[in-house]
Amino acid sequence: MTASDLDRAWNAIVVEAQRRIADPAWTTWLSVLRPVGLEQGVLEVHAPDHARSWVSSRLVPLLQDCAQRALGPGWEIRLAPGAASSPGGRRGGRRGGAAGGRDEEGERRRVPERPLTPRFRFEEFVLGPANRFAHAAALTVAENPGIAYNPLFLCGPPGVGKTHLLHAIGHYARAHHPGIRVRYATAETFTSEFTDALRTRGIDGFKQRYRSIDLLLVDDVQFLMAKQATEEEFFHTFNALHEAGAQVVLTADRVPNDMEQLEQRLRDRFASGLVAEVEPPDIATRLMVLRKRITGQQLELTDPGALEEIARHVSTSVRAVEAALIRVVAFASLTDRPVTRALAQEVLGSLYPGRDRQPGTRRVDEPATTGEVLAATAAVFGLAVDDLTGRRNDKRTAWARKLAMYVAREETGASYPALGQAFGGRNHTTVLNAVRGVNERIDRDPAAQVDLARVHDRIAAVQRGEDDPAGDRQDDRLG
Numbered sequence: 001m002t003a004s005d006l007d008r009a010w011n012a013i014v015v016e017a018q019r020r021i022a023d024p025a026w027t028t029w030l031s032v033l034r035p036v037g038l039e040q041g042v043l044e045v046h047a048p049d050h051a052r053s054w055v056s057s058r059l060v061p062l063l064q065d066c067a068q069r070a071l072g073p074g075w076e077i078r079l080a081p082g083a084a085s086s087p088g089g090r091r092g093g094r095r096g097g098a099a100g101g102r103d104e105e106g107e108r109r110r111v112p113e114r115p116l117t118p119r120f121r122f123e124e125f126v127l128g129p130a131n132r133f134a135h136a137a138a139l140t141v142a143e144n145p146g147i148a149y150n151p152l153f154l155c156g157p158p159g160v161g162k163t164h165l166l167h168a169i170g171h172y173a174r175a176h177h178p179g180i181r182v183r184y185a186t187a188e189t190f191t192s193e194f195t196d197a198l199r200t201r202g203i204d205g206f207k208q209r210y211r212s213i214d215l216l217l218v219d220d221v222q223f224l225m226a227k228q229a230t231e232e233e234f235f236h237t238f239n240a241l242h243e244a245g246a247q248v249v250l251t252a253d254r255v256p257n258d259m260e261q262l263e264q265r266l267r268d269r270f271a272s273g274l275v276a277e278v279e280p281p282d283i284a285t286r287l288m289v290l291r292k293r294i295t296g297q298q299l300e301l302t303d304p305g306a307l308e309e310i311a312r313h314v315s316t317s318v319r320a321v322e323a324a325l326i327r328v329v330a331f332a333s334l335t336d337r338p339v340t341r342a343l344a345q346e347v348l349g350s351l352y353p354g355r356d357r358q359p360g361t362r363r364v365d366e367p368a369t370t371g372e373v374l375a376a377t378a379a380v381f382g383l384a385v386d387d388l389t390g391r392r393n394d395k396r397t398a399w400a401r402k403l404a405m406y407v408a409r410e411e412t413g414a415s416y417p418a419l420g421q422a423f424g425g426r427n428h429t430t431v432l433n434a435v436r437g438v439n440e441r442i443d444r445d446p447a448a449q450v451d452l453a454r455v456h457d458r459i460a461a462v463q464r465g466e467d468d469p470a471g472d473r474q475d476d477r478l479g
């Protein structure tokens with residue numbers, strides 16, 4: 001048998017199948033199949049692991065029928081062994097494909113997978129008008145990876161749930177498609193793994209890691225901009241996966257067309273599937289998020305007005321809403337007071353709406369600047385601003401710096417590169433990792449929540465024009 005015999009036979013079957021299948025979804029299933037062998041009237045097709053059971057039960061019988069009609073009686077269609085039962089189950093010629101099963105395993109052992117955050121699941125995601133479309137698209141992709149929208153591109157401002165949805169797709173796919181190979185990476189990890197691979201001559205291993213998978217989830221692809229070699233590599237990775245019927249899901253802080261510094265061909269690829277925007281949450285969603293968090297953390301709230309106050313006061317993102325809740329709860333426990341609407345108002349500064357501060361300062365309902373965050377954090381930790389922007393790296397200073405980065409991102413919404421500059425010319429990756437790290441730590445560490453509350457408190461005190469700010473008082477109290 002020659003390759004052209006195989007292709008000719010397969011084309012004839014596909015033409016017949018397309019004539020008989022009216023449902024576009026079936027046509028899409030058909031497009032993920034690859035003919036891989038032809039032996040004595042038996043044509044073997046390869047299907048991605050996640051599609052195998054559907055293909056085997058629904059499509060193969062139909063294709064069998066089409067084969068007999070198109071090519072004559074006696075033809076048989078068989079599903080080639082999957083990757084789980086046969087290393088190299090994918091078509092041999094595929095660039096960087098799964099052909100070298102043992103090497104691939106070795107590579108996987110060497111480079112640990114970036115884990116998915118356990119809490120970022122569909123069950124934990126609160127639906128609202130701002131995210132309903134993106135959520136529906138994410139769920140569809142998780143149910144039918146490689147079939148529905150490919151790529152799925154989730155975009156929107158900071159803290160609105162893009163990463164949450166991205167991880168949720170990964171969790172869902174792992175739970176519902178046994179054997180599916182999922183890889184989650186940020187654009188940063190992709191970049192640094194790629195540059196490491198170039199430096200250590202491990203490029204083959206790198207390609208294998210990124211191309212022998214069924215579902216690739218990449219966060220913050222705006223950071224691929226203006227990195228020519230990485231962009232190029234990402235382009236080829238994307239194409240290889242797409243050709244092989246693997247699903248790609250991407251997130252970014254803007255729509256593909258607004259990534260001016262990205263090569264046009266990559267922008268076109270990003271926009272070629274479905275672009276779903278996530279927007280800041282409306283008040284009902286914010287309230288639901290708060291209720292869910294309260295239940296999850298088993299916090300007791302006697303005054304439901306407290307949550308309403310937080311939801312009313314903080315509107316920019318879900319992350320900001322969660323952070324505001326933490327501030328209020330931490331302040332209540334520091335001062336040994338119940339969490340009430342009045343306390344929430346006090347902590348969030350809305351007792352003084354629109355009140356002008358001292359000359360040269362700004363209104364209380366405006367977000368803080370990065371400079372103010374730096375000054376407040378330095379005061380709370382008994383450090384100088386230069387310590388935070390400089391190279392000092394003892395444990396306390398490093399933690400204070402990370403916290404300041406997190407608060408600055410939350411308050412100013414400034415880009416990671418801009419914050420990197422403001423923090424002494426650091427790389428934006430440092431800021432990104434700090435924000436993610438703090439996000440996770442305040443989830444589980446009450447002491448971190450208290451630190452966060454104190455920084456916010458200090459900012460609020462400055463906003464109110466107080467000379468003897470609450471943050472310093474708390475410092476004394478805590479001794």
Ligand SMILES: Nc1ncnc2c1ncn2[C@@H]1O[C@H](COP(=O)(O)OP(=O)(O)OP(=O)(O)O)[C@@H](O)[C@H]1O
Pocket residue numbers: 120124125126127131156157158159160161162163164165253289318319322
């Ligand atoms: N609809 C939602 N329901 C429940 N939690 C949410 C929702 N949206 C966001 N969150 C929570 O808000 C926090 C920030 O979300 P996430 O990290 O997904 O934001 P993002 O849009 O990826 O932000 P960035 O662009 O800064 O990375 C997380 O703790 C996440 O669980």
